[in-house]
Amino acid sequence: xxxxxxxxxxxxxxxxxxLINQIGKGYLLLVGIEPEDNDKIIEKMANKVINLxxxxxxxGKTNLSILNVGGExxxxxxxxxxxxxDSRRPSFSSAAKPDIAKPLFDKxxxxxxxxxxxxxxxVFGEEMEVSLLNHGPFTIIITNNDL
Numbered sequence: 001x002x003x004x005x006x007x008x009x010x011x012x013x014x015x016x017x018x019l020i021n022q023i024g025k026g027y028l029l030l031v032g033i034e035p036e037d038n039d040k041i042i043e044k045m046a047n048k049v050i051n052l053x054x055x056x057x058x059x060g061k062t063n064l065s066i067l068n069v070g071g072e073x074x075x076x077x078x079x080x081x082x083x084x085x086d087s088r089r090p091s092f093s094s095a096a097k098p099d100i101a102k103p104l105f106d107k108x109x110x111x112x113x114x115x116x117x118x119x120x121x122x123v124f125g126e127e128m129e130v131s132l133l134n135h136g137p138f139t140i141i142i143t144n145n146d147l
Contacts, residue, residue, distance in 0.1 A: 002081045002142070003029055004029070004078075004081065004139065004140075004141050005028075005049060005052070005140045006137070007027060007054060007135045007137075007138040009025055009134075009135045010023065010025070011131065011132035011133070012130070013074060013122040014131075015127070023074045023120055027066060027072075029073060029075040030076050031075055031105060031108065032078055032082040033077070033082070033096040034082050034094060034095065034096055035094070035095075035100065037104055039104075039107065042108045043111055045142065046108055046112050047111075048142055050115050050117070052065060052140065062138075067117065072118040072119070073112055074120050075105075075109050075112065075120070076130055077102075080095075082096075083095070098124075
């Protein structure tokens, strides 16, 4: 599993020029599910995202979690995060197939919601347009190796 976390002032996702979801301050998550991912990995990753202290405190130090600042999450499934480069063309064989990835992605979002935080998502498997205003900019990448 790979998750790119971008701290945002706001973010939105559209499909076919139709706004699907939007958030204010919080995180835009780009989520890639790999074939070896399972419920245990999903739970650990959700816990890591929620408790990661990457928001500034009153002194400007990255010391607060998204729970501390009352932020929102826009979670976008992105199988391209799992790409490998065999040459100049990416291969997506390292991404989980949709019948495996979608239930795990949905479970990941449900676990995030269980922390009583607003979590919105895009449309799994659709081509989406994602807009954001990155704050900082501040971007973190978490993989299974970081759990």
